[in-house]
Amino acid sequence: MVYVAPPSNDRYEPRSQSSMSNGMKNIISIIIILAAAIALIIGFGISGHVSEASTMDAALIKTLSSQGRYFITVTTLTSAGNIGEDGILSCTFEPDIKLSDIVIQWLKEGVMGLVHEFKEGKDDLSDQDEMFRGRTAVFADQVIVGNASLRLKNVQLADAGTYKCYIITSKGKGNANLEYKTGAFSIPEVNVNYNASSESLRCEAPRWFPQPTVVWASQVDQGANFSEVSNTSFELNSENVTMKVVSVLYNVTINNTYSCMIENNIAKATGDIKVTDSEIKRRSHLQLLNSKASLCVSSFFAITWIFLPLSLYLMPK
Structure with a gap:
């Protein structure tokens, strides 16, 4: 509260309550006028958009009503x-x-x-x-x-x-x-070639592209390099894209298991053959390379339903 300093030897009193009451009345009047103006603006907004809200598609309202x-x-x-x-x-x-x-x-x-x-x-x-x-x-x-x-x-x-x-x-x-x-990729088939001088193995696969590499391996002679005792050729097929693969391994011995491995940047195929005095066993398999999963999570946000009325009022006509 503010006081006015009185003259010397005179009594002093606070400002009259009547002047303060008049000030408060003025402030209250201004607040009432502003509130009425705001209510009028909202009323115009409601009258302009209620009809739009009533005709909104049910599916859209359902989506907007979701949370999270x-x-x-x-x-x-x-x-x-x-x-x-x-x-x-x-x-x-x-x-x-x-x-x-x-x-x-x-x-x-x-x-x-x-x-x-x-x-x-x-x-x-x-x-x-x-x-x-x-x-x-x-x-x-x-x-x-x-x-x-x-x-x-x-x-x-x-x-x-x-x-x-x-x-x-x-x-x-x-x-x-x-x-x-x-x-192009295919499973190889390995067979035994018999002749008078020595036995050999023939590995053949009908379709490959791009051109693959061919490697021979032996269970008995692990780590051995057979490139000097083998011969590999590639023959273009009729569609002029894929090629037939033929590889021959010489000087093979019995009671041993040999593997013919064909590989490019897409697939790897192996043909195994086991040769004994009494029987021949074969096995083959094919594996695709660089196959991996790709995971993606996409998201969007829904609007909580309590904000729907306000958003309608703020929409331009």
Whole structure:
């Protein structure tokens, strides 16, 4: 409280309460006027947007009514395609029981159109790129359990590249990239060649690309270098891309197991043969190289429902 200094020897008193009351009344009046103005502005906003809120699509309101962070996980597996055969581009996602809400899009880097699209429970190939016409399919009966893998028919060398598996469901959306390699690979067959001078082994594989390396190994002579007693040739096949591989190993001995190993940057194949006095046993297997999973989690945020009315009032007309 402020006091006015009185003259000497005179009594002093505080400022009158009546003047203070008048000041408070003025402040209250201003507050009331401002409150009325704010109420009027809000009233205009409500009248302009209530009709819009009443006609909003039910599905949109449901999405906006959700709370928290939404995401789905999409996983792809880097793989290789065998030229001239069918291949699989692997992609999985979190299952959704609402098949009609699931959208699957396959895209390829450097390609204008889509590789494949599946939505509303069926294929939609209206935007498919010409190079994939009649060559793609998803496993429609497995989409609902989270399988978005793509079957690619008659794999071509040009199909190699970076692909994207893009998924939308009622739970959210996500995507993951896939590196797809193309080449040719086949399992070798090893047989014994008999002649008057010595026995030899012939390893033959019908289709390889790019050109592989061929290495012989022996169970008895581990670590031995057989390059000086073997001969390998490559013969171009009729399509002028893949090649037939033939390798011959000389001076073999009985009661031993030999392995013919063929490898390029895509696959490794081995043909084993065991030769004894009484029998010949064979075994072979093929392994794809550099196959690995790619995991991506994409997310989006939903708006808590209590903010919905305020957002409508602030929307411009």
